[in-house]
Amino acid sequence: MNSEPLGSAGPVADAAPISNRWTRLVGVRHPIVQEGLGPFRTPRLAAAVSNAGGLGTVSMPGMPEDIESGARTFREHIEECAGLTDRPFAVNIPVGVDAAGRVLPFTDVYIRMVLELRRSDSEIARRLTVMTTSAGFPGDYVAMIKDGGMVHQHKVGATRQAVKAAEAGVDVVLAAGFEMGGHAPAAKVHTYVLVPSVTEAVDVPVLLTGGARDGRGLAAALAMGADGVAMGTRFITSRDNSDWHPAYVQALLDATEGDDVAFDGVYGPCRGLRNAASEQLLAHGASGLPEDPVEMVRWKIESMQRAQTTGDTTDSLVMTGQVASAITDLIDVAEFVPGMAREAAEILRRLASSVAAPEPVGA
Numbered sequence: 222m223n224s225e226p227l228g229s230a231g232p233v234a235d236a237a238p239i240s241n242r243w244t245r246l247v248g249v250r251h252p253i254v255q256e257g258l259g260p261f262r263t264p265r266l267a268a269a270v271s272n273a274g275g276l277g278t279v280s281m282p283g284m285p286e287d288i289e290s291g292a293r294t295f296r297e298h299i300e301e302c303a304g305l306t307d308r309p310f311a312v313n314i315p316v317g318v319d320a321a322g323r324v325l326p327f328t329d330v331y332i333r334m335v336l337e338l339r340r341s342d343s344e345i346a347r348r349l350t351v352m353t354t355s356a357g358f359p360g361d362y363v364a365m366i367k368d369g370g371m372v373h374q375h376k377v378g379a380t381r382q383a384v385k386a387a388e389a390g391v392d393v394v395l396a397a398g399f400e401m402g403g404h405a406p407a408a409k410v411h412t413y414v415l416v417p418s419v420t421e422a423v424d425v426p427v428l429l430t431g432g433a434r435d436g437r438g439l440a441a442a443l444a445m446g447a448d449g450v451a452m453g454t455r456f457i458t459s460r461d462n463s464d465w466h467p468a469y470v471q472a473l474l475d476a477t478e479g480d481d482v483a484f485d486g487v488y489g490p491c492r493g494l495r496n497a498a499s500e501q502l503l504a505h506g507a508s509g510l511p512e513d514p515v516e517m518v519r520w521k522i523e524s525m526q527r528a529q530t531t532g533d534t535t536d537s538l539v540m541t542g543q544v545a546s547a548i549t550d551l552i553d554v555a556e557f558v559p560g561m562a563r564e565a566a567e568i569l570r571r572l573a574s575s576v577a578a579p580e581p582v583g584a
């Protein structure tokens with residue numbers, strides 16, 4: 222392996238407001254992740270989050286017909302991120318499966334590309350130390366990712382999936398609640414129910430994903446036994462997300478309660494804004510959308526990418542978490558990430574100071 226040993230927290234970790242087994246495992250200062258936001262560009266956002274002491278994630282670029290060209294795009298995004306940060310960062314790769322349960326080619330090509338890139342470039346290997354898989358079960362890739370020297374995180378939407386992933390050897394589980402943005406768990410379990418069940422069921426570190434937006438969310442995640450939070454929507458609405466069309470970001474800032482909806486996405490339910498495109502999808506059958514499943518997947522991905530690149534937030538699919546309804550401002554990542562950790566630490570201290578001391582034994 223070309224990378225430095227995983228698990229070295231670095232000289233600043235002692236001074237961090239919150240450090241735990243996950244921050245030590247991954248070698249970052251704050252238990253805060255910008256999670257994968259595919260099929261969109263996130264190399265600059267990922268670098269900003271990693272530079273701020275969190276863990277940024279380079280997202281998968283989509284599944285073009287020519288998967289090798291997709292892998293080249295993905296590689297360029299990883300190289301761009303590595304050129305902008307000296308800190309650890311992650312990649313996110315969904316495990317797509319066909320109707321027969323076979324892993325789709327894009328997953329295999331992207332995972333192998335990342336492992337080969339790390340083998341051939343020690344500078345990238347030193348920074349790109351975490352792989353987060355999502356959607357389907359990662360199966361044989363667990364050993365491959367571990368042998369490649371990476372920390373393997375896997376995102377699940379049900380407790381039984383968390384147990385299965387941990388038993389397979391995954392290092393970290395992301396417990397994804399149904400209020401999350403993008404592809405949401407088919408089991409439709411919300412964060413507040415899922416996270417305590419998952420943390421009870423597995424011994425590996427757990428990150429909450431879905432609905433967090435500030436230090437209160439992080440403190441709550443820690444109280445439920447998690448080791449940190451992985452956010453999407455909060456980081457989309459940031460000044461460091463200059464790769465995305467401003468109208469997409471503005472639509473999220475404008476969203477209020479009830480403006481989100483779960484529709485049928487690429488790997489199951491997907492949460493986004495209620496607009497003409499998602500209404501058309503919900504009314505599918507009467508709406509003239511592609512009948513062929515492969516064409517339908519392509520239509521959805523193109524629609525999602527159009528929203529992000531052209532800012533069409535009416536007739537294109539705009540993925541977002543429910544938490545957009547509570548977000549009204551843009552953040553600067555460099556201030557936000559340490560500020561969120563400080564806020565969570567202050568909340569936990571304040572709560573601890575208001576709790577009565579335990580009764581002396583035998584009283």
Ligand SMILES: Cc1cc2nc3c(=O)[nH]c(=O)nc-3n(C[C@H](O)[C@H](O)[C@H](O)COP(=O)(O)O)c2cc1C
Pocket residue numbers: 256257258259260280281313315354355356376397400401402403404430431432433451452453454455540541542543544
């Ligand atoms: C626009 C968008 C795209 C996403 N793309 C992916 C993806 O490619 N892979 C993945 O595992 N999760 C994806 N997600 C889910 C996020 O990684 C994260 O788990 C989620 O946003 C957490 O919920 P939150 O938005 O409430 O913070 C996406 C979410 C959004 C909003």
